[in-house]
Amino acid sequence: MKKLFQRRQRISNQRKTKKERRMNQDYIKPDNWSIIEEGFDESRVKSSESLFSIGNGAMGQRANFEEAYSGASFQGSYIAGVYYPDKTRVGWWKNGYPEYFAKVLNAPNWIGINVRVNDLDFDLHTCTDIQDYRRELNMKEGWLSRSFKTTLPNSITIKVESKRFLSLAHDELGAISYQVTPLNSAAKISFQPYLDSGITNEDSNWDDAFWHTLQVSSSGNQAFIEAHTMKTNFHTCTFMQSECFVNGEKKSTYTETNESETNVSFTYSADVKQDETYTIHKFGGYVVDRNHDKKELVTVAKEALAIATKKGFNTLLEEQKEAWATIWDMADITIEGDVKAQQGIRFNIFQLNQTYLGKDSALNIGPKGFTGEKYGGSTYWDTEAYCIPFYMATKNQEVARNLLSYRYNQLDRAIENAEKLGFTNGAALYPMVTMNGEECHNEWEITFEEIHRNGAIAFAIYNYDRFTGDYSYIPEKGLEVLIAIARFWQQRATYSEAKKEYVILGVTGPNEYENNVNNNWYTNYVAQWCIKYAIENIEKVKTAFNADYVRITKKTNITIEEIGKWKAVADGMHFPYSEEQQVFLQQEGFLDKELVPVENLAKEHRPINQKWSWDRILRSPYIKQADVLQGFYFFEDDFTTKELKKHFDFYEPYTVHESSLSPCVHSIQAAKLDRMEQAYTFYLRTSRLDLDDYNHEVEEGLHITSMAGTWMSIVEGFGGMRVKNDVISFEPRIPSQWKSYSFKVNFRNQVIKVNVSQNDASFELLQGSELSIVVNDKVVHINSKNLVTV
C-alpha cells in the first residue's frame, strides 16, 4: 500500500515520521560570519537549499541552483504577502472549519540560467568529478556564492562561480553573477537566462494550478511574465535582464529569444578559450500589485531594471554590504571563544532580518519565512510570544508597532471567526494560522481549542507598552483588541456549580501534546490576566485619553454591566493546584498520569511524536513545549523565584522539547535559576536547531520564529535583561564555555551596548546622552562618554 500514498505524503504538511538520518553536526563549517558547505553531496542538496536561503523581507528564495539540476531538489521562491488559499484536506468536516488553508506560494522562477557547454546541457547531477565545491552564505554582507570545478559527460572540465543576493536597498530586485571557465579546452558556452511561471508548489493539497499566466513578453534584453495567483488574484510581474562578459569585457553575445506560454528565455553564446571566463550578470525580481497599480507592473519592472543595469552588479553588491552593515550594527551579538555559538546566533539574527524588516504592517513572520512551505500561513502566536521582543530591541519601535497593528487591522475577522464558533457581542478569537486575518487551520483540537493564542496577542500589547513606553498605541488601537479579547474569555469561561468557580473546558494549551483538556492552568491564567488588563486600560484610557474612550465605548457598546461580568469571571477563575506537590497543575487531572520522567524513557521512544501514536502521547505526561512555564515566563513578576524553581523542577523533567519554541524559554528560566550548564545546553539546541538539523527536517525549511527565541535566550536569559516601571535592568551571567559576549539593545531610542565576560560586565550608551539602568538590582548611571564596568 505504501507506494500509493507517496504522493500524498510528499505534498502534505504532515507531522510525519521521519526516516532516521544522520544529524549533520559537522556538515556546516564553523565560521564567525558565514555558513559554509564544502564538497558536493546530492543527499544534502535539499537541506542546503534551506540553510543557504536568502531573503530581503519583500521576497526570498531557497538556495536553488541557477543552472538546471535533475537531482532531488525543492524549488522555492516566495513573495511576501502573496499566498494561495488551497482547499483544505480534512477527514471529517466540522462546523466552523475554515474552507481553505493558506499556502506559502512558490512564485515564478527568475533565477534560472540554463548553461550549455559545446551544446551539452550542464547539470551537476550528470557530471563527474566535482571538485572544490564550496557554497557560502555570507551573513555579514548578505550574499550567497557557489564555486566548483567539474567535468561534463562531454569531457569538458569547467570552473563555475556564482554569486547572488536579494537587494535590501531595492527590495524588488535581485542580482546574479554567474561565470564559467573552461579549464581543459576551448568551448562554446551558452547562457540561457529565463523566466518561468510554469511552476508548482511542493505543498499542494489537490494538485490544483496556483498561478495563471497572463502574458509573456520581451523587448531587447528585457523579459517579463505577468501572472496572477488563482483565487486571491495577486498580480505580479516577474522580470529579468542580463549582460554578458568575456574575460571581464562586456560583449553582446545575444543569439536568440524563446517564448512559450509560461516561459521566456534569451540565449547568449560565446566561443570561450581555455582558461577564459564567460560571465553573465542577471538582474531580476518581482513587482506586485500589493505595492503598485496592476496595470503599471511592466512599467515598474522596467524602472527596476533600469536601476539595476545602471548601477550594475558590483555597485548593487556594495549597497548590499552597506545595508547589512547597518542591520548588524544594531542587531549583532558577538560571542568570543565559541565559534559554533557565534555562527548559530548570527544565523538566527540574519534569517530573522531576511524574513521581516517591519516596513509593511500587512506582513508578518511566517514560521518558515521564505525558506519552505510547511505550516502554510504567515502568522502564528509565535509572532507575539517570541518575535516581538527581538524586533523591539533591535529596530526602532515602529517595527513592533506594525506587528501590533497587523492584529488591530484584522480585528473584524477575529470577531467573525469567534462568531463562527458561537460567540457574540464583538468577542474576538484570533486565528491560529492566518494570512489575512481569516483562520486557515483545520484541526478542531488546535483551530477551535488552542485559544490561549488570544492571550499572547493581548500580552504583546502589554509588552510593547512596557518596553517602549509608547502608551499611545493602546488608546489608538490596542484597547479595542483588548476589549474584544476580554469578551471572548468571559463568554468562553463557564461556571461550574460543582466547583463554585469559573472553568475553561475543552482547550489545548501551549503544550500541544494535550488536547481538549479542562482548566489548562496557562490558559486560565492568561484569560484572567487579559480581562484584568483590559479593565485596567479601560480605566486608564478613560482618565488620560477621554476622546478615545468615548470613541471606543461607542464603537464597542461596552457597559459597566458587561465589565461586571468580566470581573466575575476573572475573580472567580479556577486554577488547578496540587497541595501535595505545591504546584499549579498543567490541567485538571495531570497527576493521574504515569509520571515517568523523560530521562527514564528509552531512547527508541524518542522523539515521541515520531514514535508514538497520538493517544499514547496524549495520556503520557510528556510536554512538547513550555506550558505552565510559559505562564511563569510571561508573568514572571507574579511568582517568586522559589515558586519558579518548584515548577521548573516539576515540569521540565517531563518536557521533551519537541517544539522549536521550547528550549529558549527553558534556557531563560534555567539561567535565572543560576543553572548555567543547563541554560547553555538549551541555548545550543535553539541556536543551532537548523544548522545541526536536530529534528531531521531542515530540508523542509528553517524554523524562523524560534530564532527570535534564541536571541531572547542570550539577551533575557544570559544577559538577564528586563524592563519594569520604565527602567531597564540586567542580571548578566555567562556560560563557562564562552570568553565573552556582547549585544546591543535599543531602549526607547537609547542604544545600550552590553558586554559580558567571565569576570565582569560593561555597559555603554551608544545612542542617547544619559540613562539610569539597574544591574544586579543596583542602579547604574551610564552616559555616552563612559563605559561602566560592573
Add this chain to the structure above:
Amino acid sequence: MKKLFQRRQRISNQRKTKKERRMNQDYIKPDNWSIIEEGFDESRVKSSESLFSIGNGAMGQRANFEEAYSGASFQGSYIAGVYYPDKTRVGWWKNGYPEYFAKVLNAPNWIGINVRVNDLDFDLHTCTDIQDYRRELNMKEGWLSRSFKTTLPNSITIKVESKRFLSLAHDELGAISYQVTPLNSAAKISFQPYLDSGITNEDSNWDDAFWHTLQVSSSGNQAFIEAHTMKTNFHTCTFMQSECFVNGEKKSTYTETNESETNVSFTYSADVKQDETYTIHKFGGYVVDRNHDKKELVTVAKEALAIATKKGFNTLLEEQKEAWATIWDMADITIEGDVKAQQGIRFNIFQLNQTYLGKDSALNIGPKGFTGEKYGGSTYWDTEAYCIPFYMATKNQEVARNLLSYRYNQLDRAIENAEKLGFTNGAALYPMVTMNGEECHNEWEITFEEIHRNGAIAFAIYNYDRFTGDYSYIPEKGLEVLIAIARFWQQRATYSEAKKEYVILGVTGPNEYENNVNNNWYTNYVAQWCIKYAIENIEKVKTAFNADYVRITKKTNITIEEIGKWKAVADGMHFPYSEEQQVFLQQEGFLDKELVPVENLAKEHRPINQKWSWDRILRSPYIKQADVLQGFYFFEDDFTTKELKKHFDFYEPYTVHESSLSPCVHSIQAAKLDRMEQAYTFYLRTSRLDLDDYNHEVEEGLHITSMAGTWMSIVEGFGGMRVKNDVISFEPRIPSQWKSYSFKVNFRNQVIKVNVSQNDASFELLQGSELSIVVNDKVVHINSKNLVTV
C-alpha cells in the same frame, strides 16, 4: 470561496451541515406490507432510491431506474465483501493511522435498459405529464415495482411497468420485467439492455478509478463484463441475458450488439401497436472470485443465466415469495392498530434481512447495508452491540456464531492494530471500522480512543452464550479473543498515584460528543467486566475443556502472573461517582459542565452537530447516544431498577439522540421504568427514522444497524424479553396506541410466539415440545399444544 469546495463536499463522507429540508412524514404511504410512493417528485428521487433499495445478502442496489434518467440520482449497486481501499484524506497525519479508508464500492451496472420510443431516448427528466406514478417495495414478497404513464417530447404517451428483485434462492441473480405500452399511437419501441463497468463512486477521496475492466464479451443473447477492483483485486463477472415479448408472446426482436471498452448492449426493437405491450425480461447479476475460481467466472455466470432463463421471470418470482415467506414466518412482528408502526418495524426487519443473512462468516452488517456508501467499511461495534440479538432470536444460532467467528478470524489483525499503538504481548484492539480486520478509520479521537468497541466484542460472546447456551464457541474460538482483549485493557489502564486506583485516560466513550476524556465510566466498567469475564472463562475452560485450555495457554503464553496483573487492574479500577448526585459520572469532571437540559435549548441550536462547532459540543453536557446508560443496558443485572431510574433521570435530559443508535436503548429502559409514553416516542423515532427521514439524510442511504435496535425496542423493551441462567423471561407491556403486537423468538431451537394485547399476553410454543418460561417473575410452562395466556 464556497463554489470551489463543492466537489470536495460532494465526494466526502462528512458530517456536514445539511440544508434544511422538509421532513417527509407523509411522503411514504402507510401500508402494512409495502413501502409505497405515489406521484413523481424529482426532488425525492435520491431519497426514494435509498428507501426502495433491494438486496439479498450477497448483493444489493439502490432503487435506480432501469431506463436512462438525466435528473439528480445516486447510482449504487453493491456486491457483499467487495470493497476498495481508498487513500485516506486527513489533515495532519498521526502515527498509527491506517493508510486507507475502505469504501463500499459501486459495482458495474447490470440493471440498465435504455428505452427508445420512435428513436427518441426515453428519460423521465425530459417527459411531461407524468401520471399515476407509483413505486412499491413489497416487503412480504421481496420485490420492487414502478408504474406510470407519461408523454415523451415526441408526443407519444406510454405506460411503463417494471418489477425487479434480487433472488434469495439464487443469490448471484436478479431479474427485471420491464414493459412499455404506447397509449396514443403505435410506436417503434427499442429496449437496449446493457452492462456498464464505466461507473464511478459517489464517495471517492481522490477521484481515482476503482475498477479495471478486463474483458467485455457477448455471445448470442448473453453478455459479460469481467472486471476487477484496483488494489484489492476482486475479480467479478457481471452478466446479463434478456428475452422480449410482444403482447405476452415471446419474440425474437434482436437487432444489434454494441461493445465498447466498458459497456456492452443488445438492442431489441419492435413496432408496437397502440395499447399493445412490449416486455423485456432481463436477468443479470454478479459472480465473484470470493466464491469461485476467477478463471471460471464466465462459465459460472453462464450457469446462472441458464437457471434464470430456464425458470423464467415468473418462476423466479414465485421462489422469491416463498423465500421471503420463510424469513417472515420467523422474523415478523405484527402490530395491530397502528399502521405506521407496523410498516416501520417491517421495514426494519426487511432491510436487515436484505443486508445480512448469516451464510458467510467473512461478511458483516455495514451501517448503510447496500443502500449507500457513507461511513465506508462494513463492520462497526454496531454489529456486536445492536445486531446480534436480532439475528440470534430470528435465525438459527449458526448465524450469530458466524458473526462472532468474523472477529475470531480477524484476531491477528486486531493484535497488529494494537501493536501499531504500542501494545504488546498479544493485546488486541479491534478496529473501529473494517472490511477485512484492518482498521480503516482515521480520526485520532475515534480510531485511537474509542476503544470501548473492544468491550462490545467480548460482550457479544457472553451474550451469545447466554442466549444460545452454546458454550462450545468459547473454548473453540471465543477464549482467545477474550484473552487478547483482557490483555489490551490491562495494558491500557494506568495506575494513578494520586487516586491509588487504575485509570483509563484519554478515551472517547459511546457518546462521541466527548473526546479524549479521562475515566469514561462505561469504558472503565466494560474494561473491568472484560477482564473478569476472561478470567472466569479461563477457569471454566480449564475445568471443562482441558484440551482447549492446553492449546490456548500454549498459543497465548498466558501465565498466572499475567492474570494477576489483570486482576489488579480489574479490582483496582476507578469509577467516577458523584456522592451528591448519587450517580456514576459519564467521565471525570462531567459536573463542571453547564448542566442545561436539552429541553431548555432553543430550537435553532438543534441538532447541535449541524449547528455548533465541535469545541462547543465537547464542552456542553449533551450526549449523542447512550453512554452510562449503555452500561446499564449491557450490565442490567448489576444495578437495581432504582439505580437505573436515577441514572436515566440524570442523563436522558442531556441526551440529544443525534445517533441512530440512541433511541432504541432509551426505549428499552423507559419501558422497563414503566414509562410507556416515552418508550413509544423513542420507538417511533427509531422505527421510522429513515421512512420519515428524521435526520434529512436518507438520500445517502438507510441506517441499517440501528434497525436491529428497533427490533430490540419491541422484543426487549415492550416484550421485556431477557435470558438469565438458561431461562427465557418476559415482562410484557404495550403502548396505549396499539391494539396488540406479536413476535416470535427462536430460543435454543424452540420457537416461542408472544402475543401482547391491551388486556393480556399469550405465549405459544411453535417449535419444541415443552418449555418453562418466566412471565412477570412467574414460571409458566408452555408446550406445543396450548396457548397460555397470562
